[in-house]
Amino acid sequence: MLGDRYGTHRVIEPKGTLPQAALRLDNDFTKHFDNELVIDVERLNIDSASFVQMEGAGDVAAQILETVRTRGKQHNSVTGSGGMLLGRCARVGRALKMERPLAPGERVATLVSLTLTPLSLDRIVSVDAARHQVIVEGRAVLFESSAWARLPADLPETVALSAFDVAGAAPQVARMVRPGMKVLILGCGGKSGLLCSAAARRAGAARVIGIERSQEAAAGARRLGACHEIAIADAADAVAVSSAVLAAAGGEVDFAVSCVNVPDAEMGAILSTRDGGTIYFFSMSTQFTKAALGAEGISRDVTMVVGNGYAPGHAEATLALLRAEPVLRAIFVERFG
Numbered sequence: 640m641l642g643d644r645y646g647t648h649r650v651i652e653p654k655g656t657l658p659q660a661a662l663r664l665d666n667d668f669t670k671h672f673d674n675e676l677v678i679d680v681e682r683l684n685i686d687s688a689s690f691v692q693m694e695g696a697g698d699v700a701a702q703i704l705e706t707v708r709t710r711g712k713q714h715n716s717v718t719g720s721g722g723m724l725l726g727r728c729a730r731v732g733r734a735l736k737m738e739r740p741l742a743p744g745e746r747v748a749t750l751v752s753l754t755l756t757p758l759s760l761d762r763i764v765s766v767d768a769a770r771h772q773v774i775v776e777g778r779a780v781l782f783e784s785s786a787w788a789r790l791p792a793d794l795p796e797t798v799a800l801s802a803f804d805v806a807g808a809a810p811q812v813a814r815m816v817r818p819g820m821k822v823l824i825l826g827c828g829g830k831s832g833l834l835c836s837a838a839a840r841r842a843g844a845a846r847v848i849g850i851e852r853s854q855e856a857a858a859g860a861r862r863l864g865a866c867h868e869i870a871i872a873d874a875a876d877a878v879a880v881s882s883a884v885l886a887a888a889g890g891e892v893d894f895a896v897s898c899v900n901v902p903d904a905e906m907g908a909i910l911s912t913r914d915g916g917t918i919y920f921f922s923m924s925t926q927f928t929k930a931a932l933g934a935e936g937i938s939r940d941v942t943m944v945v946g947n948g949y950a951p952g953h954a955e956a957t958l959a960l961l962r963a964e965p966v967l968r969a970i971f972v973e974r975f976g
């Protein structure tokens with residue numbers, strides 16, 4: 640039996656939607672489809688915005704169990720975000736075409752969001768709050784259109800998983816930054832912030848300005864050294880952010896990336912970016928209305944790019960960046976290894 644390439648055969652409600660937009664997915668894996676990949680799940684990497692929201696709301700494990708029980712996927716209804724997972728290949732549908740066929744038992748990480756991945760959980764073993772990861776026993780299914788990656792042999796699995804979670808960020812920055820540009824990275828000390836700072840520097844940015852809310856959070860970025868200057872400011876305080884950026888960059892930047900995991904960072908990025916510049920809103924806490932109306936409200940002619948988590952070859956490119964930057968790799972291994 641063949642399922643739909645994009646997984647609509649697993650949508651329970653509302654009918655007619657794609658799995659990401661669906662309220663509930665069918666996670667009955669006794670149903671076999673020849674173009675699905677079944678994974679024995681060992682670890683969930685929860686999206687940063689989602690983990691922080693759930694931590695604030697109470698028991699993270701209980702919330703995940705309830706979400707997966709009611710929705711058939713880990714789709715946080717408040718933040719709208721998910722994460723990705725790591726596990727072992729359990730079954731490869733015989734109609735799936737692969738360049739290098741995956742064998743049952745091989746270790747894989749998914750490169751598509753948990754918000755569209757049918758998932759069932761037998762239990763949560765423990766919550767690894769430092770890494771925003773959750774050790775579980777469960778199963779998941781990938782569709783024909785879903786990307787995945789083999790785990791690399793030269794990095795701890797938890798490091799690869801953390802890097803894969805934000806794998807779209809650095810390759811997108813690498814293709815948007817031009818030599819000589821002034822670049823702003825909001826949340827430069829976080830996972831995607833560090834990767835984006837390194838990517839901007841390698842792309843030839845003349846000046847990279849980082850913003851963090853505390854000296855502790857900025858420590859990793861200082862150690863990496865990819866930012867020419869790091870200012871301490873609350874990303875939600877647009878005036879403070881733009882004053883810090885204007886002082887550090889000697890004017891507005893050409894390109895800004897939002898890598899924070901909290902809401903209300905849209906205006907700081909917009910105020911700090913010149914007319915004709917570009918902002919890449921990688922953060923899942925970004926709101927379209929705030930960004931669109933905010934830019935209109937100050938008559939700022941900026942191109943605003945939605946943080947598409949996918950770019951061709953993004954997983955390999957992100958691993959290559961970690962391998963090419965020893966300090967970046969060391970920070971990732973210390974934090975997530």
Ligand code: NAP
Pocket residue numbers: 686687688689720804805807825826827828829830831832850851852853856872873874875898899900901920921922923924946947948949
């Ligand atoms: P992360 O490692 O938690 O980093 C976030 C950084 O932002 C931290 O250094 C944090 O500092 C800093 N920060 C938080 N609040 C701030 C504030 N008010 N002012 C300045 N800095 C602040 O997160 P991540 O994993 O890189 O993810 C970043 C964002 O990308 C999240 O919203 C995540 O959901 C999103 N994401 C997007 C995609 C996509 O496909 N577009 C994929 C994965 C993740 P503290 O350490 O002090 O909190």
